[in-house]
Amino acid sequence: MLLDGQVAIVTGGGRGIGRAIARKFAAEGAAVALAARSDNELREAVAEIRNAGGRAVAVPADLARETDCDKIVKAARDAFGAIHILVNNAGIYGPVRMIEAIAPRDWDEVLAINLRAPYLLCRLVLPEMYQRKSGSILNISSVAAKAAFPMNGPYTASKAGLLGLTRTLAAEAAPAGVRVNAICPGPVTETRMSQELTRAFADYFHSAGDEVLNRMLENILQRRPQTAEEVASAALFLASDQASAITGQTLNVDGGMAFC
């Protein structure tokens, strides 16, 4: 198993991409600590993993709060004794509006969850990883960080910032044996974020959701959305020793949409 004996924190592990990552990591031998706000979703995800023979704990937490980030790391250590892998997956899309219509508090909320929380969690887990001279951090960014879509200013800024943070962290952590990478998924249409977004764009353009989505899919080489499972497979590769020579990189899991 690729992650035997490892302990991973997966933020946003209650549903969507984070849940698929947590499930896959657990199936490969990792003990996983799942963090999100929705207790019911966390409990379901943990039960699913335990029923399959894996080890998991739920940590209800709001990543916008610094004290909750402390709580997540403490809960993972209390449950499993160490942290070897951190997956900063939790995210919100935020307002689907033009920049001039976005309220500063909405901007701050997106940045707090999508960019500040990964920084807060990294600063909490890195000392332990440095001491052990190993560890892997994975940041879930987005193809939005590499493209030019309208009406997602704070989201894109946060996801592009996350790529910058990935590179800085990789440079700082490499001498201590810790790897830091990012994934940029394309549209993963099965998740709540993606479905809410399709509806918001459809409302804005006064068109059917399918039309908006199909226009986007036409710009993907594979002409199809990606799945949470496909993103989780890439996450497993990058988090595991299979990617031992890979750090500071971004892997686009987008069916051929971005080429940088």
Ligand SMILES: NC(=O)c1ccc[n+]([C@@H]2O[C@H](COP(=O)([O-])OP(=O)(O)OC[C@H]3O[C@@H](n4cnc5c(N)ncnc54)[C@H](OP(=O)(O)O)[C@@H]3O)[C@@H](O)[C@H]2O)c1
């Ligand atoms: N779906 C896509 O098309 C797509 C494409 C590119 C990148 N991504 C990225 O992939 C990641 C996962 O997205 P998804 O599509 O799986 O979305 P999702 O189904 O909406 O899941 C988001 C997860 O993040 C958690 N979360 C949100 N705000 C939080 C907060 N303040 N504190 C703690 N947890 C919080 C949510 O739980 P609670 O709401 O219960 O807190 C949920 O578990 C995100 O970073 C997203 O930007 C998604």
